Amino acid sequence: MGIQYDDFLDTAYSPAADDLRCTFRIVPASDMSMEAAAARVASESSNGTWAALDVETDVSRLSAVAYALRDDGTVKVAYPADLFEDGNLAQVLSCIAGNIMGMKAVESIRLEDCEWPAALAEDFPGPRYGSAVKHRLLDAGDRPALATVPKPKVGLPPEAHAQVGYDAWMGGVDLLKDDENLTDQSFNPFEERVTRSFDRADEAESETGDRKDYLVNITAETDEMVRRAEFVADHGGRFVMVDIVTAGWSALQTVRERTDDLDLAIHAHRAMHAAFDRLPHHGVSMRCLAQFARLAGVDHLHTGTAGFGKLANEDTVGINAWLRSDLHGLADVLPVASGGLHPGIVDSVLDETGGDVMIQAGGGIHGHPDGTRAGAEAFRAAAEAWVEGESPDERAEEVPALRVALDKWGTE
Ligand code: CAP
Ligand code: MG
DSSP, X not given: OEEOGXXXXXXXXXXXXXXXXXXXXXXXXXXXXXHHHHHHHHHHTTTOOSSOEEOSSOOGGGOOEEEOOOTTSEEEEEEOGGXXXXXXXXXXXXXXXXXXXXXXXXXXXXXXXXXXXXXXXXXXXXOSSXXXXXXXXXXXXXXXXXXXXXXXXSOOOHHHHHHHHHHHHHHTOSEEEOXXXXXXXXXXXXXXXXXXXXXXXXXXXXXXXSOOXXXXXXXXXXXXXXXXXXHHHHTTOOEEEEXXXXXXXXXXXXXHHHTGGGTOEEEEEOTTHHHHHSSSSSEEOHHHHHHHHHHHTOSEEEOXXXXXXXXXXXXXXXXXXXHHSOOTTOOOOEEEEESSOOGGGHHHHHHHHOSSSEEEESXXXXXXXXXXXXHHHHHHHHHHHHHTTOOHHHHHTTOHHHHXXXXXXXXX
């Protein structure tokens, strides 16, 4: 039986219910038609290769099929569910976002979107808490959960780090968060930081009566991440942060599985995502990275700031909607808006994202002229004003710290 490129293209194809359907944006190589390039993508990502094959067994039921070629340069590929190993995200990605990213048959190729069938999605755990984390582990109620990351990013010793946390908790944030490049360095050892920070969180909790917690960055080699997660749980923490792209999907899956008994929520930071998703014609979209993260089981995920702030981001609103959409019974994910936020633009971001999110500020809290506690008060006041339908300027009449922040950073 022969297998050749033409076998992987069927423009009239109607996918089976159990097929994984992926949408690719393809620019074919200069000597190649869209049809020929699409067929090669389906072939190389399932069971074909560059040479026509004669095989004795009929393997065609495992072949992917390219269909729905559109004038906008997108094409869909349907993958039969049996191509995939149960619950093995790395294996799935090696198929749908593997060799094809480097094929000479395409000038560029971007994985834009996936539609996950129940047969595949149900093999993954999904989030343990999802957006319910705001009520189950925090006292955020109907307002956005509020988090802060100490600045400078690195350099503070544990005691100073814990003091920043205390000031921010007292000013009104729910969560302290480690920055992505702070793990276990000599100037700020992990265990001392965690111990001191939770001591100060206990103080802030008893003084405010609100639950205060800490998104502890456990990112490291996988066994070490699990050990650090256990340390966090032993010290009363309910959250761990994993930098999911740099640590890797399989490491994330291990953390999800091994932290289940610890009742921990996973906060997903996404450093390095832009290496995949920043180019409009090549790579893997943030929408797809978010899908992988939800399947693997993160509870919160950074999805950008809908155009505000300091970082480029794609389609925050659409990604957030996907994170909340039905996925065969898997829990949803709480989106996190972060990156250059300050009290003056909190209302604009929340107008775009809605209030069922986490918002986070580093410089926009600690850069406040009157310090971290005033910065946190201003941030909290801006978020509460939005929930209550009041403008930042109106709320600033009652909250001097907010007035100072608005005067310093403006409202754009
Ligand atoms: C924010 C931040 C976050 C980014 C990540 C930073 O600090 O701590 O890591 O928000 O980006 O280091 O840049 P600032 P994203 O509030 O001082 O900007 O959420 O887009 O993944
Ligand atoms: Mg950071």
